[in-house]
Amino acid sequence: MAYQQESILRNVPYENGFHFNTPAGNYTGTTAVSLEDFRDKLKNMDTQSVAYHYYRGDIQVWVNDVLGDNDFADRLCFIQRGMTEDQLRAELMGLLNRRLGDLKIRNK
DSSP: OHHHHHHHHSOOOGGGSEEEEOTTSOEEEEEEOSHHHHHHHHTTSOHHHHHHHHHHTHHHHIIIIITOOHHHHHHHTTOOSSOOHHHHHHHHHHHHHHHHHHHHHHHO
16 A cells, blocks of 8 residues: 555656646646646646646546546546636645645655
């Protein structure tokens, strides 16, 4: 179990990172290479980009397929629709902070 948690918290190679795009599909120049890096970059990412990726399922797929955190990917799917883009980012930030806290506590 600890190995899995360590694996979830690891840095992935740049090519496997989460590459933020605009809703038009243009790369923003920002890539996250870990769950913590994703959280940190999400803080300042344009909210339209955040909503674009969330509603397409890109974030959930990256967390599941690249980081291997199936439980958290499943939880991300249950954010209610109809929020403003700012509310969506705040909700994601809260979930990320809780997940990172849980994983770091378990790794000690």
